[in-house]
Amino acid sequence: MRSISNFKFQISNLSDQRGVALVVVLWIFVFLFVVAFDFSASVREEGMAVHRYAEETEGYYLALAGFQEALYRLLQGSVSEGQPSRVRAARADSLEVVDGTWSEGNLGEGLYRVRLVDEGGKVNLNRVDEATLTRILANLGVEEPRRSVLLDSIFDWRDEDDLHRTNGAESDYYLSLSVPYTAKNGLFDAVEELLWVRGMPPELFYGTEGGAGLKDIFSVDSPMDRINLRTAPAEVIHALTGLPLEKSRAFVEERKKLSEKTIADMLKLLGIAAGDAALRQFIFTNPSVIAIEAVGGHSGSAAERQVKAVIRLMGGQRGYQVIRWIDRDMIQGKMENAN
Secondary structure (H helix, E strand, C coil), X not given: CHHHHHHXXXXXXXXXXXXXXXXXXXXXXXXXXXXXXXXXHHHHHHHHHHHHHHHHHHHHHHHHHHHHHHHHHHHHCCCCCCCCHHHHHHHHHHHHHCCCCCEEEEECCEEEEEEEXXXXXXXXXXXXXXXHHHHHHHHCCCCCCHHHHHHHHHHHHHCCCCCCCCCCCCHHHHHCCCCCXXXXXXXXXXXXXXXXXXXXXXXXXXXXXXXXXHHHCEECCCCCCCEECCCCCHHHHHHHHCCCHHHHHHHHHHHHHCCCCXXXXXXXXXXXXXXCHHHHHEECCCCCEEXXXXXXXECCCCEEEEEEEEEEECCHHHCEEEEEEEECCCEXXXXXXXX
């Protein structure tokens, strides 16, 4: 009987050991599964990151290709002062590409879009006077008291002193914010600085759907006080004259159809008489400071890259001078969906 009991105990003990071993093996399999899954997920994420980086890099160089192609077309029209009038006319025709509209091109399986914008067709943010700025804000639908706050705050930001205008703001106001900073007390280096100014709503700066925004109206690179009516975008026409935005866009489209453009032709399209005071806001000249924006991306990819440069045409064989160069972050969205 004792032998039988010992035998049963050994069998029971052996069964317990096998059960423990089975549990240990199962835990080992679970651990290996988790490690393998984590490894495969890491490899997949790294592979996607590499693929995305490759797409972004390709988009960047496609944007550069578009930029260089646009710059080449622009410089083809640059001639020396001593050349005959027919050559100068050809230069004027080549500068018609500086109209702010996007054109597309292909390079292999890649796509790029590029546009040229005359900075002289915008309002110089560092030179605009109080009356003009007030009129612009009013034409954009900014009502009191916000209009006065924006007006005074912009001039307080731009002037060199710490004296408050009636509705303005200086460093003491900006330092009291949850993320403190000081007033510029100097000229704007970029139009985007307007977003730091007291009372500036993002929808006014960027514009609403179908509406004009300050980013489309102002420039810090315009070389003159008046607006080049030859290249001014619809948003600027609307802001300066109060002409409805749709009619301003119609004016821009009609302007493209004129074979020979003169200031009289432009004013006639706008409905401005020769003696109208609004005439003092405009000038008619060839663009000299131009922003070139280029966007590139691989066909079928959502990753795009953008580059932008502001250049000054030096005239003749002197070529151009780069005023500023911006490598922009990747842009989300398909190229065909862009405005």
